[in-house]
Amino acid sequence: DVKVTQSSRYLVKRTGEKVFLECVQDMDHENMFWYRQDPGLGLRLIYFSYDVKMKEKGDIPEGYSVSREKKERFSLILESASTNQTSMYLCASSFGSGRGPFSNEQFFGPGTRLTVL
Amino acid sequence: QQQVKQSPQSLIVQKGGISIINCAYENTAFDYFPWYQQFPGKGPALLIAIRPDVSEKKEGRFTISFNKSAKQFSLHIMDSQPGDSATYFCAASIRNSGGSNYKLTFGKGTLLTVNP
Numbered sequence: 001d002v003k004v005t006q007s008s009r010y011l012v013k014r015t016g017e018k019v020f021l022e023c024v025q026d027m028d029h030e031n032m033f034w035y036r037q038d039p040g041l042g043l044r045l046i047y048f049s050y051d052v053k054m055k056e057k058g059d060i061p062e063g064y065s066v067s068r069e070k071k072e073r074f075s076l077i078l079e080s081a082s083t084n085q086t087s088m089y090l091c092a093s094s095f096g097s098g099r100g101p102f103s104n105e106q107f108f109g110p111g112t113r114l115t116v117l
Numbered sequence: 118q119q120q121v122k123q124s125p126q127s128l129i130v131q132k133g134g135i136s137i138i139n140c141a142y143e144n145t146a147f148d149y150f151p152w153y154q155q156f157p158g159k160g161p162a163l164l165i166a167i168r169p170d171v172s173e174k175k176e177g178r179f180t181i182s183f184n185k186s187a188k189q190f191s192l193h194i195m196d197s198q199p200g201d202s203a204t205y206f207c208a209a210s211i212r213n214s215g216g217s218n219y220k221l222t223f224g225k226g227t228l229l230t231v232n233p
Contacts, residue, residue, distance in 0.1 A: 040225060042223045042225035043161070045220070048219075104219055106221065
């Protein structure tokens, strides 16, 4: 079974703190993703990585950065947390290019609910 | 600009009924359309997916209907069960030069409640 684990289920931080969210996958997936999920807004892509040390901005990268030093690990960094970053953060991973027509399935972790006070 | 529009936002269905969730897209370059299911406290999980070379795909009680000319696709859940109560997301993707549809654009989600 594919497993995507996230370091914390719940996290409470203060405004201005530097926050690290960690994600680890055990399926040797090339691609990893960070989303935030907010009621009524669905899933919005923050950043993704298609290889070690490679990253691309998603739809809402402002206020976030990422790090991928090892294939299995993808970190989301909030340089200076703000209250509008209170959200559910979801990590996902998938295979890279073409292993069949439906090989693009993304496997999600359980999420980290971050509250910034 | 919302590239994938999903409706309704919420849906209540009686046990045994048919649940229908609709999505519309704008970008004709999309060529992969998955549906994800999310239970409370869990991350989303792939339910069923379709490519535009077919108009329908069925897996058990779940069917995707795809209308390329209308740029619409929908999820039908037959004989809906209380265990189907979850949030459903449609998504769409463009295949990159490497043949991968790795970047998904999600709809805003539909909260389905199936009453016993």
